[in-house]
Amino acid sequence: xxxxxxxxxxxxxxxxxxxxxxxxxxxxxxxxxxxxxxxxxxxxxxxxxxxxxxxxxxxxxxxxxxxxxxxxxxxxxxxxxxxxxxxxxxxxxxxxxxxxxxxxxxxxxxxxxxxxxxxxxxxxxxxxxxxxxxxxxxxxxxxxxxxxxxxxxxxxxxxxxxxxxxxxxxxxxxxxxxxxxxxxxxxxxxxxxxxxxxxxxxxxxxxxxxxxxxxxxxxxxxxxxxxxxxxxxxxxxxxxxxxxxxxxxxxxxxxxxxxxxxxxxxxxxxxxxxxxxxxxxxxxxxxxxxxxxxxxxxxxxxxxxxxxxxxxxxxxxxxxxxxxxxxxxxxxxxxxxxxxxxxxxxxxxxxxxxxxxxxxxxxxxxxxxxxxxxxxxxxxxxxxxxxxxxxxxxxxxxxxxxxxxxxxxxxxxxxxxxxxxxxxxxxxxxxxxxxxxxxxxxxxxxxxxxxxxxxxxxxxxxxxxxxxxxxxxxxxxxxxxxxxxxxxxxxxxxxxxxxxxxxxxxxxxxxxxxxxxxxxxxxxxxxxxxxxxxxxxxxxxxxxxxxxxxxxxxxxxxxxxxxxxxxxxxxxxxxxxxxxxxxxxxxxxxxxxxxxxxxxxxxxxxxxxxxxxxxxxxxxxxxxxxxxxxxxxxxxxxxxxxxxxxxxxxxxxxxxxxxxxxxxxxxxxxxxxxxxxxxxxxxxxxxxxxxxxxxxxxxxxxxxxxxxxxxxxxxxxxxxxxxxxxxxxxxxxxxxxxxxxx
Numbered sequence: 033x034x035x036x037x038x039x040x041x042x043x044x045x046x047x048x049x050x051x052x053x054x055x056x057x058x059x060x061x062x063x064x065x066x067x068x069x070x071x072x073x074x075x076x077x078x079x080x081x082x083x084x085x086x087x088x089x090x091x092x093x094x095x096x097x098x099x100x101x102x103x104x105x106x107x108x109x110x111x112x113x114x115x116x117x118x119x120x121x122x123x124x125x126x127x128x129x130x131x132x133x134x135x136x137x138x139x140x141x142x143x144x145x146x147x148x149x150x151x152x153x154x155x156x157x158x159x160x161x162x163x164x165x166x167x168x169x170x171x172x173x174x175x176x177x178x179x180x181x182x183x184x185x186x187x188x189x190x191x192x193x194x195x196x197x198x199x200x201x202x203x204x205x206x207x208x209x210x211x212x213x214x215x216x217x218x219x220x221x222x223x224x225x226x227x228x229x230x231x232x233x234x235x236x237x238x239x240x241x242x243x244x245x246x247x248x249x250x251x252x253x254x255x256x257x258x259x260x261x262x263x264x265x266x267x268x269x270x271x272x273x274x275x276x277x278x279x280x281x282x283x284x285x286x287x288x289x290x291x292x293x294x295x296x297x298x299x300x301x302x303x304x305x306x307x308x309x310x311x312x313x314x315x316x317x318x319x320x321x322x323x324x325x326x327x328x329x330x331x332x333x334x335x336x337x338x339x340x341x342x343x344x345x346x347x348x349x350x351x352x353x354x355x356x357x358x359x360x361x362x363x364x365x366x367x368x369x370x371x372x373x374x375x376x377x378x379x380x381x382x383x384x385x386x387x388x389x390x391x392x393x394x395x396x397x398x399x400x401x402x403x404x405x406x407x408x409x410x411x412x413x414x415x416x417x418x419x420x421x422x423x424x425x426x427x428x429x430x431x432x433x434x435x436x437x438x439x440x441x442x443x444x445x446x447x448x449x450x451x452x453x454x455x456x457x458x459x460x461x462x463x464x465x466x467x468x469x470x471x472x473x474x475x476x477x478x479x480x481x482x483x484x485x486x487x488x489x490x491x492x493x494x495x496x497x498x499x500x501x502x503x504x505x506x507x508x509x510x511x512x513x514x515x516x517x518x519x520x521x522x523x524x525x526x527x528x529x530x531x532x533x534x535x536x537x538x539x540x541x542x543x544x545x546x547x548x549x550x551x552x553x554x555x556x557x558x559x560x561x562x563x564x565x566x567x568x569x570x571x572x573x574x575x576x577x578x579x580x581x582x583x584x585x586x587x588x589x590x591x592x593x594x595x596x597x598x599x600x601x602x603x604x605x606x607x608x609x610x611x612x613x614x615x616x617x618x619x620x621x622x623x624x625x626x627x628x629x630x631x632x633x634x635x636x637x638x639x640x641x642x643x644x645x646x647x648x649x650x651x652x653x654x655x656x657x658x659x660x661x662x663x664x665x666x667x668x669x670x671x672x673x674x675x676x677x678x679x680x681x682x683x684x685x686x687x688x689x690x691x692x693x694x695x696x697x698x699x700x701x702x703x704x705x706x707x708x709x710x711x712x713x714x715x716x717x718x719x720x721x722x723x724x725x726x727x728x729x730x731x732x733x734x735x736x737x738x739x740x741x742x743x744x745x746x747x748x749x750x751x752x753x754x755x756x757x758x759x760x761x762x763x764x765x766x767x768x769x770x771x772x773x774x
Contacts, residue, residue, distance in 0.1 A: 642672025737771025
């Protein structure tokens with residue numbers, strides 16, 4: 033057995049042996065509060081933001097009595113009451129959020145999942161009562177919806193889930209009121225004939241000079257879990273989940289053209305009309321099946337502009353395509369084994385996700401028209417494309433030994449002509465109170481066509497990691513070791529660095545301000561890490577530290593410093609920087625931030641050391657009820673050998689008009705400029721490079737499944753070969769989808 037494999041198995045075994053008795057003690061010693069019974073309501077309720085129907089008097093009430101941040105479970109500064117009940121087919125909730133000065137309520141008309149800076153109320157629903165996964169349902173005072181899926185083990189909140197539910201809100205003379213109706217067909221929960229038991233945390237965001245977080249339960253500051261503190265609700269016997277069948281036909285029409293020179297001819301594939309259909313069916317609460325044929329995988333919103341001249345690794349862009357976003361958390365592991373944007377142009381896809389009594393599983397297969405590859409290395413990575421189709425698949429299973437301990441497996445496969453990549457592995461995680469342990473082991477085998485320019489056409493190797501985290505009230509500590517063989521490949525994932533091993537140890541301390549203090553939190557943390565190449569060559573030895581503050585105007589600011597030795601082009605370079613950053617919210621609807629970094633830095637293209645400077649300023653403005661502006665402008669340059677080797681500027685500006693809750697108009701303008709001094713480089717470089725792109729989109733959304741999008745794009749660039757700026761791309765698109773539930 034390989035030595036790294038043996039070490040990992042030994043580490044995981046020790047983790048499990050330590051975890052099981054500790055988990056049992058934690059479970060046996062936990063005191064259970066008396067559950068709240070959710071009654072069945074009789075009588076009609078209109079979801080209009082007015083809590084005036086008689087049926088609400090039958091509902092159970094839950095007080096949001098605690099401020100959990102920045103206060104340490106102190107009495108809430110404002111009163112909030114949740115009324116909760118159900119009918120045969122839906123869960124009903126009403127919030128009465130009192131406010132001593134309603135004129136200061138922060139509420140803006142916005143797109144879905146865009147109002148987290150506003151006042152809002154909602155719940156976290158652990159419908160399986162296993163402290164693993166929870167639905168988060170939030171609504172601002174104007175009824176704008178926000179919904180996420182929370183993975184408690186990682187504290188990851190995934191906004192890609194868009195459930196079908198109804199909400200309304202209104203500002204009143206005494207605060208605001210919100211009503212919510214969630215069909216049981218939108219949620220997944222245990223299939224039983226008797227009463228059901230869920231974990232519930234009711235939550236209120238109350239942003240003023242500082243952001244107050246208010247909850248229905250006590251949430252200790254020391255601990256790595258949230259849903260383990262949830263209150264319990266019982267009832268809902270005999271509720272109906274409906275047919276759980278949804279069919280979403282789509283139609284996408286595009287016409288995109290490009291040209292290579294200012295006077296060149298426009299060319300493209302002409303008008304493209306692509307029909308498709310998505311089908312979702314949940315034959316039981318524990319299983320959801322999805323199928324897509326000729327799917328629409330177009331992105332409606334453009335990616336955020338990125339440029340980083342201090343790194344040689346490929347940049348990560350988040351997934352935005354519906355088929356892959358829904359249920360994506362089922363496939364998460366400690367390594368990024370699955371990055372679904374690697375499935376670039378699929379013809380069809382099938383997916384199954386669900387839960388067993390003791391765990392969860394997910395699987396999908398797809399046929400991809402092209403094969404996109406991330407070519408990894410120890411010092412850099414890049415993307416390339418094999419012009420051939422591929423069959424892809426992934427399967428993930430997690431088994432819960434108890435509420436604290438889980439083990440799992442994952443496997444991915446992608447195969448085409450003279451090409452194959454297979455990855456399989458196991459992982460384990462234990463979490464109890466302040467402590468968290470985790471580990472993962474993976475093995476890959478690959479085969480690449482002879483035409484692909486790679487050093488090894490049949491690589492294979494292992495990847496493994498083990499980590500420990502301690503998160504106490506004031507102190508935190510973490511330790512990590514991971515190693516990835518040079519031949520390891522995860523072609524369906526985002527693992528751009530291979531052929532290395534790294535160790536890290538970090539320590540942090542947090543001070544909490546007293547009630548009324550201007551600084552609510554002060555933190556000091558730092559870590560040390562060292563990375564070696566597989567042959568023993570030192571790649572990086574790094575020390576870093578950060579001093580940060582949370583204060584008035586919902587501000588967060590601090591100073592971060594780093595010093596390291598970094599290997600590049602057969603030499604070790606000294607790099608360091610000092611980074612000052614901050615952001616604050618001076619008034620409702622306005623958020624501003626800036627980041628300044630200076631220090632010695634490597635010019636990767638020239639393999640020489642210079643003085644780097646980086647400046648980033650950004651802002652978010654919500655004007656009136658429906659207008660918004662977002663901007664991000666950053667500049668990066670490097671001075672060396674008596675001149676400016678390079679200077680890069682990138683801007684990303686987005687204008688939005690939320691015409692009404694269903695209609696939105698959005699304009700995005702992005703551009704970059706990179707100037708280099710050829711006299712400071714041995715190899716030829718472009719003196720100037722500039723590009724700009726614009727996109728305008730109109731959307732009409734009845735719900736997340738039924739929508740219309742129409743828009744246009746325009747792009748242009750210049751470089752040394754084309755010194756005059758010219759339009760190089762243009763296109764129009766129309767996207768229609770309809771959600772049908774028979």
